[in-house]
Amino acid sequence: MPADELESAEATLAVLEKVLHGIAKDDESKQTPCREFDVAKLTDHLMNSITAIGAYAGADFPVRDREDSVERQVILAARPALDAWHKRGLEGTVPFGGGEAPATMMAGVLSMEFLIHAWDYAMATGRTVDAPDSLSDYVMGLAKVIITPTGRSSVGFDDPIQVSADACTLDRLIAYSGRKPAG
Numbered sequence: 001m002p003a004d005e006l007e008s009a010e011a012t013l014a015v016l017e018k019v020l021h022g023i024a025k026d027d028e029s030k031q032t033p034c035r036e037f038d039v040a041k042l043t044d045h046l047m048n049s050i051t052a053i054g055a056y057a058g059a060d061f062p063v064r065d066r067e068d069s070v071e072r073q074v075i076l077a078a079r080p081a082l083d084a085w086h087k088r089g090l091e092g093t094v095p096f097g098g099g100e101a102p103a104t105m106m107a108g109v110l111s112m113e114f115l116i117h118a119w120d121y122a123m124a125t126g127r128t129v130d131a132p133d134s135l136s137d138y139v140m141g142l143a144k145v146i147i148t149p150t151g152r153s154s155v156g157f158d159d160p161i162q163v164s165a166d167a168c169t170l171d172r173l174i175a176y177s178g179r180k181p182a183g
Contacts, residue, residue: 001134005107006085008138012114013078015131019118020071023125028070032124033179039124042117043070047077049113054081056094056106070121081110108142115139116177119170123182129170136169143176152178 002008028040037045051061059080064073085107093100115131116139122129147157158178163171171181 002138005090005104005111005142006082008135008142009082009085009107009110009114011135012111012118012131012139013075013082015129015135016078016114016118016121017071017075019122019125019127019129020069020074023070023121027125030124032120034120037120039070039121042120042124043073046074046113046117049109050074050077050081053106053110053113054084056096056103057081057084057088059084078110078114085110105146108146111139112143112146112177115170116174116179119174119179131170133169136173140169140173140176143173147177 002011023039028038028043030039031037032039032042034042047064051059054061054077061080062076064077066073068076088103090104090107092103094103094106096106115129115136118131119129121127152159160178161175161180163175163181167175167181174181
């Protein structure tokens with residue numbers, strides 16, 4: 001079980017990186033479980049999320065090279081974002097949406113982005129997600145705090161999907177995010 005949101009973000013980034021390894025240019029047009037995103041558009045979305053969340057911690061990012069592999073694009077943004085969060089720490093709040101949000105919540109969003117989108121990429125490209133149950137459980141705890149019923153649709157999550165009580169923790173997280181688990 002991760003000790004905090006940053007340890008979780010590091011662990012979920014490692015899961016995502018394994019899924020992204022080897023995604024080719026001809027995979028970019030493949031549809032993901034997110035109806036509005038193919039692999040290329042999902043990458044744009046993820047890059048926007050990483051850079052926005054990293055900016056709250058003062059991250060500086062290299063210029064994005066869209067010709068780079070999906071893996072390289074994501075890692076070249078994720079690493080400075082996480083490094084900036086490690087330097088900043090999880091105390092206090094950060095400016096968000098005209099107000100403020102707890103730093104822990106913003107750092108927690110990275111874990112959700114990394115793990116849920118790892119699953120999206122995997123489903124689109126025929127890969128598997130190798131996430132320990134303890135990590136999926138931790139991210140599920142974050143998701144239950146961050147994905148509120150009223151905010152669900154405004155941030156692009158469909159209503160939760162029911163899964164069996166014995167579903168694995170990753171499938172429960174995926175279903176909570178409004179996606180239909182493969183299993």
